[in-house]
Amino acid sequence: MCAAECLALPEAVSLVRSGDTVAIGGSLEMSPMASIRELIRSGVRDLHLVCSGSAAIGADLLIGAGCVRSIELSHMMLGEFGFAPHFRRSAEKGEVRVLEHTCPAMASALQAGAMGIPFIPVHGLLGTDLLTVREDFRLIDHPYRPNDRIAVVPAIRPDVCLLHGYQADRDGNVVVSRLQNARVLAQASRRCVVTVEEIVESGQLDLRRGTWLSARYISAIAEVPYGAHPTGCPGYYEEDREHIGRYVKSAVQPKDFTEYLDNYIFACAGHAEYAAVHAKKDGGYAV
Numbered sequence: 001m002c003a004a005e006c007l008a009l010p011e012a013v014s015l016v017r018s019g020d021t022v023a024i025g026g027s028l029e030m031s032p033m034a035s036i037r038e039l040i041r042s043g044v045r046d047l048h049l050v051c052s053g054s055a056a057i058g059a060d061l062l063i064g065a066g067c068v069r070s071i072e073l074s075h076m077m078l079g080e081f082g083f084a085p086h087f088r089r090s091a092e093k094g095e096v097r098v099l100e101h102t103c104p105a106m107a108s109a110l111q112a113g114a115m116g117i118p119f120i121p122v123h124g125l126l127g128t129d130l131l132t133v134r135e136d137f138r139l140i141d142h143p144y145r146p147n148d149r150i151a152v153v154p155a156i157r158p159d160v161c162l163l164h165g166y167q168a169d170r171d172g173n174v175v176v177s178r179l180q181n182a183r184v185l186a187q188a189s190r191r192c193v194v195t196v197e198e199i200v201e202s203g204q205l206d207l208r209r210g211t212w213l214s215a216r217y218i219s220a221i222a223e224v225p226y227g228a229h230p231t232g233c234p235g236y237y238e239e240d241r242e243h244i245g246r247y248v249k250s251a252v253q254p255k256d257f258t259e260y261l262d263n264y265i266f267a268c269a270g271h272a273e274y275a276a277v278h279a280k281k282d283g284g285y286a287v
Contacts, residue, residue, distance in 0.1 A: 005219070005220045005221070006168075006172075006199065006220075006221050006222070006223070007220045007221070007222055008222065009034060009035070009038050009195065009222045009224055009270065009271055010038055010041075010042070010270065011220075011222075012035070012193045012195075012220040012221070012222040013035050013038040013039055013042060013162075013193060014042070015160055015191050015193055015219060015220060016039055016042075016044055016047075016159075016160045016162075016193070017044065017159075018044045018045045018046050018047070019045075019046045019047070020044075020047060020048070020158075020159040020160055021047075021048040021049075021050060021157075021158045021159045021160075022047050022048070022049055022050065022158060022159065022160050022161070022162065023049075023050040023051075023052060023110075023156075023158035023160070023161035023162070023185050023188070023189055024036070024049060024050070024051055024052070024055045024058055024059055024161070024162050025052050025053060025055075025161070025162070025163045025164075025176075025177070025180040025181060025182045025185050026053060026055060026056065026058060026163075026164060026177075026180055026228070026231060027053045027054045027055065027056045027079070027180065027231070028054075028056050028057070028078065028079050028231050028232065028239050028244070029177065029179070029180075029228070029231055029232045029233070029234060029239065030163075030164050030165075030176075030177045030179075030180055030182075030228055030231065030232075030233060030234075031055070031056055031057060031058040031164065031228055031231040032058065032162040032163055032164040032193075032195055032227065032228070033057070033058055033061075033164070033227065033228055033229055033230065033231060034164075034195050034222075034224045034226070034227035034228075034229075034271045034274075035162045035164075035193060035195055035222075035224075035227070036058045036061055036062060036162070037061075037264070037265050037268075037271065037274065038270075038271065039062065039067065040061070040062065040065045040067060040261070040265050041265060041266065044067055045066065045067055045069075046067075046069045047062065047067050047068050047069065048068075048069060048070045048071070048072070049062065049063075049068055049070070049071040049072065049073075050071075050072045050073075050110075050156055050158050051071060051072070051073040051074075051076065052106065052107075052110065052180065052181040052184075052185055053179075053180050053181065054075055054076055054077055054078075054079075054084075055073065055076065056076075056077070056078055056079070056084070056231065057078060057084075057230070057231065057244060057247060058231075059071065059073075059076065059084070059087065060076070060078070060084040060085065060086045060087050060251070061086070061247075063084075063086040063087050063090050063096060064085075064086035064251060064257055064261075065261060065265075068090075068096055069096065069097065070096060070097035070098070070099065071087070071096055071097070071098055071099070072099040072101060072106075072156070073098070073099075073100070073101060073106075074100070074101045074102055074103045074105075074106050075103075076088075078244065078248065081244055081245065081248050082248065085248060085251035085252065086251055086257075099134065100130060100133055100134065101130075101134075101153075102122075102124065102125070102128075102130065104122060104124055105122045105124070105125060105130075105137075105153050106156070107181060107184070108120045108121075108122050108153065109153050109154065109155055109156040110155075110156050110181065110184045110185060110188045111184055111188070112153075112154075112155035112156070113155040113156045113157040113158070113187075113188030113189075114184050114187035114188040115155075117155060118154065118155055119138075119152045119153060119154050119155060120152060120153060120155065121150045121151065121152050122151050122152070122153050123150065123151065125137060125151035125153070126139075126149075126150075126151050131151060134153075136153070136154050137151060137152070137153050138151070138152050139151055139152075140152055155188075156188060157188060157189070157190065158185070158188060158189040158190070159189070159190050159191065160189060160190070160191045160192070160193060160219075161185040161186055161188070161189035161191075161192050161193070162193050162195075163176055163180075163182050163185065163186065163192065163193070163194045163195075164194070164195050164196070164224075164227050164228045164233070165177075165182070165194050165195070165196045165197075165210070165213070166196065166197055166198075166206070166209045166210055166233070166235070166236070167196055167197065167198055167199070167200050167205050167206060167209070168194065168196045168198075168199050168200070168205075168221045168223070169199070169200050169201065169202050169203070169204060169205050170199065170200075170201055170202045171202050171215055172215030172218055172221060173205060173212060173213065173214055173215045174194050174196060174205075174212075174213045174215075174218060174221065175205050175206060175207060175209050175210045175211070175212060175213070176194070176210050176211060176213050177210050177211070178210050178211045182210075182211070182213065183211060183213055183217075186213055186217040186218065187217055191219040191220075192217055192218050192219050192220075193219060193220045193221075193222070194213075194218055194220070194221050194222075195221075195222045195223075195224040195227035196221060196222075196223055196224065196227070197223075197224075197225050197226075197227065197233060197236050198223060198225065199221070199223045209234070209235055224271055225275060226271075226275040226279040227271070229243075229275065229278070229279040230243035230244050230247070230279075231244075237279075240279070243278070246260075247260060264278060
């Protein structure tokens, strides 16, 4: 057993409740896709998403499935696959409230959440229109330079963050990506659910793959091979380009997207069936 609870995926994802602020890491690598599909199966609604990195197909899928009321982000795209279709359409129609950030401002706001402080200065916002777009971004008198002002942004403190990692050990520690702000997302959030490709014995984490995340920040771990599919998990499998292309094409028409949801989410009893049918190629991992 792990120190952080080792749970089946549906039980782990049940820590997310309708109305929660949910932070999602990942892009076209290391997105917590199994957790996101399980969230859609569970019927949660009215989520406020916080997207560190592009969040890519995972956030777009949640929007298309009707789970999201608002989203806070610095950018959203699917790399060479183009724009995130559901996000773009919902934003243009005003169906989802969009709170714009810059990458440095969001990283700072999450760091403030991790530190337990209410706001944090971000010098780079001075002179930008974000100070008019975001009413909660403020200019205050600089406490150390009487003739200057400084921009501040509120801390971000998600209810839950969802991450996909490489490995967990029996003590509940995890190896996560160095590139997706995974550690600060976990530190800033009240609860953290991590899916991993495999659970190993204590002291056997392979830190060459990523960075160490302490069990103290983790609420639940689920061992979910192919848990990032169709995004990639470096060292285990690459992104499934055919699947992502199929997703983007399906998002154009509501009927096609309904079929996508039926085929890849609702027709599967759970992640194991999804992986067996849609993810496994050539007999196993592409290491």
